[in-house]
Amino acid sequence: MKVGLIDVDPHNYPNLPLMKLSAWHKAQGDHVEWYDITTGHCDIVYMSKVFSFSPDYEYCIDADKIIKGGSGYAIKFVDGKEFYDKSADVDLPDEVEHIYPDYSLYPEMTKDTAYGFLTRGCPRGCDFCHVAVKEGQCSVKVADLSEFWRGQKNIVLCDPNILACPQWKELLQQLIDSKAYIDINQGLDIRLMTEEKAQMISRLKVKAVHFAWDRYEDKDIILPKFQMFKDISKWGYRKLSVYVLTNFNTTFEQDLERVYTLRDMGYDPYIMVYDKAHTTGRDNVRRLQRWVNNRIIFRTVNTFEDYTG
Secondary structure, rough: OEEEEOOOOOOOOHHHHHHHHHHHHOOOOOOOOOOOOOOOOEEEEEOOOOOOOOOOOOOOOOOOEEEEEOHHEEEEEEEEEEEEHHHHHHOOOOOOOOOOOOHHHHHHHHOOOOEEOOOOOOOOOOOOOOOHOOOOOOOEEEOHHHHHOOOOEEEOOOOHHHHHHOHHHOOOOOOOOOOOOOEEOOOHHHHHOOHHHHHHHHHOEOOOEEEEOOOOOHHHHHHHHHHHHHHHOOOOOEEEEEEEEEOOOOOHHHHHHHHHHHHHHHEEEEEEEOOHHHHHOOHHHHHHHHHHHHHHHHOOOOOHHHHOO
């Protein structure tokens, strides 16, 4: 078979489903290549799209069969709000899902770096997130590290909530034993932090860990846990990043309070703008984003009022 692949998203991040499909088809003896208008006829073409805002492939595709999949095709907008249409997505067959990815598709982005999931699902069911609808509202183990890692110096873990998984201790130990640099790119749920978890996480080889303070009303729950984690890890702010969700269901005053509180505790806040389409560069939330997310400016200009002058 001749197999074509199209990574629809214009981003500098490898597409894991396409890497797995490539590995599986090559193992069957099929010819696999990136598809473009010069490729010619293919037996099958896979199109994968992660982000809903990515424009679809605009050219005609010469193939007997075209399969589209990914969150980007399943996220719909109704009355200005997002929802996830599971019927519009395509799950990989188990034999493809659990194959070692073909990292050769992205040689520059995957150089000495492994990508994958140890767990899927999240119990939170947050209104601004599609993980619970897509993967289930329980965090379950889906793989061991050896499924997608073979000694690379860096591991990018895409798990939505590894600390909610009953096997969290076993999985964190696998990451510790790898002695690789670990990037848990979806963040850790600070609400589930315990002293035992904090001690294990502090043994990971990391450049930074990511938490989130999305819900202002979680303040009394998470602030003691932030303090506990910092005391145990003894890490400085450069290793302690916290995503701060804005313009979803908080006031600007609550956004600013979270930023100041995190900085005073020794964490590094990072502004995430939820409704980008309805904000402009002149809006306070965009100004807040520019101030906070530039570390040099944020660490030298003490207040938002000083920044905006």
